[in-house]
Amino acid sequence: MQLLDWIVLIASLIFIVGYGLWKGRRNRDIQDYLVANRSMKWFTIGLSIMATQASAITFLSGPGQAYTDGMRFLQFYFGLPIAMVILSIIAVPVYHRLKVLTAYEFIENRFDLKMRALTSFLFLIQRGLAAGLTIFAPALILSAILGWDIIWTNMLVGGLVIIYTAYGGTPAVNTTHLYQMGIIFLGMFAAFFTALWFLPDGIGLLDVTQLAGKMNKLNTLDFHFDLNNRYNIWAGIIGGCFLHLSYFGTDQSQVQRYLTGKSEAHSKLGLLFNGLVKVPMQFFILFCGIVVFVFYQFITPPLFFNAAETEQIRQSSAGNEYRQIEVRFNRVAEDKKKHVLELAQAIREEDHVAQSVAQIQVLEKQASLQNLKQEGVALLRKNNPQIDPNDTNYIFLYFVVHVLPAGVIGLVIACILAASMSSTSAELNALASTTVVDIYKRFSRNKNNARHDLRISRLATTLWGVYAIFTAIFVSRLGSLIEAVNILGSLFYGTMLGIFLAAFYLKRVRSNAVFTSAIVAELAVLTCFQFTGISFLWYNVIGCLVVLSLSPLLEIFLKKNPSKRQRILRS
Numbered sequence: 001m002q003l004l005d006w007i008v009l010i011a012s013l014i015f016i017v018g019y020g021l022w023k024g025r026r027n028r029d030i031q032d033y034l035v036a037n038r039s040m041k042w043f044t045i046g047l048s049i050m051a052t053q054a055s056a057i058t059f060l061s062g063p064g065q066a067y068t069d070g071m072r073f074l075q076f077y078f079g080l081p082i083a084m085v086i087l088s089i090i091a092v093p094v095y096h097r098l099k100v101l102t103a104y105e106f107i108e109n110r111f112d113l114k115m116r117a118l119t120s121f122l123f124l125i126q127r128g129l130a131a132g133l134t135i136f137a138p139a140l141i142l143s144a145i146l147g148w149d150i151i152w153t154n155m156l157v158g159g160l161v162i163i164y165t166a167y168g169g170t171p172a173v174n175t176t177h178l179y180q181m182g183i184i185f186l187g188m189f190a191a192f193f194t195a196l197w198f199l200p201d202g203i204g205l206l207d208v209t210q211l212a213g214k215m216n217k218l219n220t221l222d223f224h225f226d227l228n229n230r231y232n233i234w235a236g237i238i239g240g241c242f243l244h245l246s247y248f249g250t251d252q253s254q255v256q257r258y259l260t261g262k263s264e265a266h267s268k269l270g271l272l273f274n275g276l277v278k279v280p281m282q283f284f285i286l287f288c289g290i291v292v293f294v295f296y297q298f299i300t301p302p303l304f305f306n307a308a309e310t311e312q313i314r315q316s317s318a319g320n321e322y323r324q325i326e327v328r329f330n331r332v333a334e335d336k337k338k339h340v341l342e343l344a345q346a347i348r349e350e351d352h353v354a355q356s357v358a359q360i361q362v363l364e365k366q367a368s369l370q371n372l373k374q375e376g377v378a379l380l381r382k383n384n385p386q387i388d389p390n391d392t393n394y395i396f397l398y399f400v401v402h403v404l405p406a407g408v409i410g411l412v413i414a415c416i417l418a419a420s421m422s423s424t425s426a427e428l429n430a431l432a433s434t435t436v437v438d439i440y441k442r443f444s445r446n447k448n449n450a451r452h453d454l455r456i457s458r459l460a461t462t463l464w465g466v467y468a469i470f471t472a473i474f475v476s477r478l479g480s481l482i483e484a485v486n487i488l489g490s491l492f493y494g495t496m497l498g499i500f501l502a503a504f505y506l507k508r509v510r511s512n513a514v515f516t517s518a519i520v521a522e523l524a525v526l527t528c529f530q531f532t533g534i535s536f537l538w539y540n541v542i543g544c545l546v547v548l549s550l551s552p553l554l555e556i557f558l559k560k561n562p563s564k565r566q567r568i569l570r571s
Contacts, residue, residue: 005410012183012414013160016421019179020164038099040260045270047181048257049248050278051422058285059188059416060137064305064395066289070217072231074286076537077279079241083248084275086241088268090504091249096264101437103255103500110503111511113442118518119499120438123252124431126492128464131427132471133488135161138420139472140393147308154472157420162465165425166458181422187415188288190408191400195291198403200298203344208294210347211340214359215297215366217290230535239537242544246493248274250500253430292399297340299403300333303376305394309387318383322376329372336365428468432460490536491529494543495521501544502551513554514547521546 040048065073100106104123108116139153196205212218222232229235248254248271261267303326304310313322339361346354377389400412436457495518502514521543528534528542 002406002409004407005413008407008410009414009417012418016179016418017160017164020425021167038260039262040266040270041262042266042269042273045258045261045266046273046277048260048426049254049270049274050281051181051184051419052253052257052426053247053274053278053423058282059184059419060140060396061393062282062285062396063289063292063399064392066217066286067293067395068392070219071283071286071290072219072222074220074279074283075222075231075233075236076240077282078233078236079238080244080278081275082237082241083244084271086245087249088271091255091500092258092264092267092271094504095255095259096261096267100259102252102433103250104252104434104438107499107503111514115499115511115515116438118515119250119496120434122492122496122522123250123434126489127251127253127427127431128467129471130488131424131431131464131468132474134420134424134427135468136472137393138417140397151473154469157417158424158465158469158472161421161424161428162462165428166461166465179418183411183418184415184422187412187418188285191396191404191412191415192284192288192291194404194408195288195295195399199295200341203294203298207344207347208291211294211297211344212290214343214347214355215293215362217293227535227538228533230537235535235537239535239539239541242497242540243490243493243537246497246540246544247489250493250496251430251489252434253427256430256433257426289396292396295399295403298337300330300337302398303329303373304380305391305398306388307394307398309380309384313380313383316383318379322379322383325372325376325379329369329376332365332368332372336362336369339365424468428461428464431464432457435460435464487529487536490539491525492522492543494525494540495547496543497540498544498547498551501548506548506552509551509555513551513558516554517547517551520550 062073094106095103098106098109102120104116104120107119135154135158139150139157143150143153196208199208209218222229223234224232225234226232258267258270261270302310303322310322313319339358343355343358343362346352346358380387381389400409404412436453440456440460441453498521499514499518502509502517506514524546525539525543528539529536534542
């Protein structure tokens with residue numbers, strides 16, 4: 001990175017932290033600190049919802065996901081607009097009518113304290129771990145670029161977020177999200193158009209699309225129903241809808257964003273705005289990865305995108321063997337480049353015979369490159385058994401650092417850091433809310449001490465931030481981060497959604513039946529994760545349906561067996 005990059009990056013970080021501290025100066029109690037005194041407008045709510053979901057993982061791992069696996073990950077978001085409409089109709093009116101500070105207050109109102117404790121506990125487990133992931137992603141960037149130790153880098157990134165989130169609370173989180181999203185969009189657009197600019201003469205956006213399609217990267221829609229296929233239209237619409245219903249309807253990090261709305265209408269508009277904008281936004285992020293993929297059809301890519309691991313093996317006793325694989329890889333990549341140019345020319349001339357011939361040759365070379373990469377990764381793992389063999393998270397980072405010009409590098413890195421800070425701050429804010437409102441205040445003797453509650457909220461934010469930093473230190477081997485964070489959520493979201501839907505619709509079902517059903521549902525989901533190949537999107541469906549189908553049956557059983565009910569109550 002050059003001086004201009006550092007100026008852009010540091011100025012962005014100072015502005016975000018400073019603005020967050022300034023916005024939090026007027027907090028007087030937890031109503032101000034946790035829900036911004038319910039004063040936010042729909043536009044701020046909508047962008048805050050998007051910023052909470054779109055962490056650095058989205059912008060770091062998303063393009064790499066498209067580079068390696070094509071556009072099919074987009075199907076993951078197809079259920080989101082449906083979920084936003086449903087939540088606007090069902091959840092928002094209830095939350096606003098009850099004026100809750102957390103979603104789990106509603107669960108106690110409907111059931112009892114142990115159900116509130118269970119849902120709070122499920123949220124705290126998964127969101128606390130997810131916060132570690134969102135800190136690790138930008139720490140990965142800085143450690144790779146600067147050569148810093150990953151542990152100290154995690155502490156630096158997490159510490160910056162803790163400073164303004166612990167002091168400023170929800171007002172700081174929501175308002176900084178506005179500017180963070182501005183930096184994010186500016187950085188991604190800069191990367192996208194710079195990548196197009198550096199393509200060979202005569203290769204434009206239309207050529208990128210056509211070449212990517214011929215190389216099976218525009219696999220956006222898959223109508224084949226397969227429970228073991230992570231991304232198809234059915235998993236996206238059905239499983240994705242359940243996941244997003246759970247995430248936006250029961251996860252306090254998102255619920256807290258629209259609890260701040262100055263009216264029910266503003267909260268609804270914020271959710272619907274997210275439903276309209278999120279899918280096109282994710283399409284653009286993934287398509288950035290497609291442009292990078294096509295760029296590396298004309299410029300030889302590295303055998304392995306993790307530059308630190310590559311340099312390590314070159315200095316080892318296996319260095320000569322690895323370099324020999326690189327030579328073979330580069331030779332095949334040069335041959336492939338010729339065929340890609342032939343394919344582009346055939347497409348331009350609408351010569352279908354030549355297109356078919358060139359496409360076959362390109363795909364054959366692509367398969368050869370993949371085999372050589374696997375050979376190189378096997379050698380890397382032999383040299384260092386602890387290495388992460390998946391370099392998806394490093395692809396876009398490598399492109400940014402080695403291709404983009406000065407100034408743009410700093411802007412893109414600022415974009416990714418802003419995304420991380422926006423998501424992490426919302427997570428820490430929500431974790432503190434749940435800890436204080438759902439746990440601490442239920443047992444505290446200081447029921448009406450506003451200053452005391454405010455101090456405890458800031459302390460809880462800080463402690464959860466420290467926990468997230470330590471979690472970040474241990475998540476370096478999870479493969480594609482954008483998949484890892486969604487798999488983690490799916491282990492818990494289905495059960496949580498089932499609890500909330502039972503609270504909304506199963507009016508005759510009481511706490512004990514739902515509590516037992518939720519435990520069974522969570523065990524079923526964890527069993528599917530551990531022992532089956534079922535796609536993670538279906539975990540949300542499974543967990544939800546187990547709760548909704550089992551709890552009415554248990555309620556009937558408990559009514560017929562009152563002694564059994566008493567034993568469950570005592571337990």
